[in-house]
Amino acid sequence: MLEELLIALVIYFPAFTANGSAPFVGRGHPIDFNKNFFDGRRIFGDGKTFEGLLVSLTFGTIIGVIIARFWGVSWIFISFVESLAAMLGDMTGAFIKRRLNIPRGGRALGLDQLDFVLGSSLALVLLHVNIELCQFLFIILIAFIMHILTNNVAYRLKIKSVPW
Structure with missing residues (x-):
C-alpha cells in the first residue's frame, strides 16, 4: 500500500511542479488578453x-525527463500533457471563480486546491x-494540505499577496 502511494506521488509530481511554479513568474501577459466574458467579468x-x-x-516537463530515466521515455510526453x-x-x-464574482486572490475552498489535480x-x-x-484520494488529500502549506509559505516570502 505504501508503495502505491509513493508511486502516486511520482505520477502526479509533474502536475504539482507545474502548478507550483507559475507564481514565481510575477506579472506577465494575460492569457485572456484582458478580455471580458459575456457577463462583463474577466475570462x-x-x-x-x-x-x-x-x-x-517547462518545469513539469523537466520532472518528466527525470522520471523517464527510470520509467521510460514516454514519461516526457506524459509529463508535458499532465502539466498542460x-x-x-x-x-x-x-474561470469559475470569475463567474462566481470571486476576485483574483479570493478564496474558493476546494476549488483552489483541487482544480489542477x-x-x-x-x-x-x-x-x-x-x-x-486509493492513489487518487491520497493525491487529493496531499494536494489539499500542500496547497494550504505552500501558499502560506509563499505569502510569508511575499511571493503571493494572500496566504491561500
Missing part, C-alpha cells in the same frame, strides 16, 4: 499569464496511466 484575470504557463510546462492539463484545470478554476487526472486517464482510487 481568467491577470493571474493567468503566458509566461506562467510556459514556466509551468493541470494548468488548464487551474485556468478552469479561475482534476485536470491532470483527466489527462492521465486519457493517456492510460493506471491510477487506483
